Amino acid sequence: YGDPSQKIDYVFKLVLIGDSGVGKSQILSRYARNEFSLDSKATIGVEFQTRTLVMDHKSVKAQIWDTAGQERAVTSAYYRGAVGAMLVYDVSRRQTFDHIPRWLEELRNHADKNIVIILVGNKSDLEDQRAISTEDAKGFAEKEGLFFLETSALNAVNVESAFSTVLTEIFNFVN
Numbered sequence: 524y525g526d527p528s529q530k531i532d533y534v535f536k537l538v539l540i541g542d543s544g545v546g547k548s549q550i551l552s553r554y555a556r557n558e559f560s561l562d563s564k565a566t567i568g569v570e571f572q573t574r575t576l577v578m579d580h581k582s583v584k585a586q587i588w589d590t591a592g593q594e595r596a597v598t599s600a601y602y603r604g605a606v607g608a609m610l611v612y613d614v615s616r617r618q619t620f621d622h623i624p625r626w627l628e629e630l631r632n633h634a635d636k637n638i639v640i641i642l643v644g645n646k647s648d649l650e651d652q653r654a655i656s657t658e659d660a661k662g663f664a665e666k667e668g669l670f671f672l673e674t675s676a677l678n679a680v681n682v683e684s685a686f687s688t689v690l691t692e693i694f695n696f697v698n
């Protein structure tokens with residue numbers, strides 16, 4: 524870990540998309556640094572974080588891009604070269620789920636046609652405020668051919684699994 528001489532076999536670019544406030548930055552922070560902040564303020568400008576992992580004796584660098592508060596101004600450059608995407612909504616806010624088809628269309632217009640996509644319902648810890656049932660989201664994901672998981676960046680639930688689902692699928696595709 525952190526060894527600069529480490530040989531990297533693959534770099535996989537992943538993008539996080541979805542409405543502002545759904546928890547994209549906290550999902551990334553949980554995955555890349557195992558950190559969470561309850562009062563995360565929107566950072567300005569596109570940025571990415573990386574995490575290097577070993578898959579089948581190969582080192583894979585996941586380079587994960589975050590819209591960083593620029594959700595309205597995501598451009599095609601953001602999607603360029605992306606092999607995976609995490610489409611995030613907030614299980615406690617109906618509107619963020621209703622916007623998923625728009626994000627999906629944007630993705631299909633700008634990204635590679637083989638991009639691996641996972642639909643992620645974040646903030647699963649807010650069970651008492653749930654506005655979207657697991658079944659509805661799962662049904663939508665199946666219809667659209669997307670992977671699906673509910674996560675909590677706050678409680679570190681399924682964040683690892685969500686990324687590893689996407690990374691494993693990509694890895695198997697290139698191997």
Ligand code: GDP
Nearest residue numbers: 543544545546547548549560561646675676677
């Ligand atoms: P982004 O705009 O999509 O990047 O969303 P942020 O990551 O900035 O998160 C927006 C707000 O939701 C912040 O106050 C976070 O602390 C909070 N948040 C993010 N993930 C979770 C989660 O899993 N559970 C709960 N309860 N709050 C979360």
Ligand code: MG
Nearest residue numbers: 547548591592
């Ligand atoms: Mg953000």
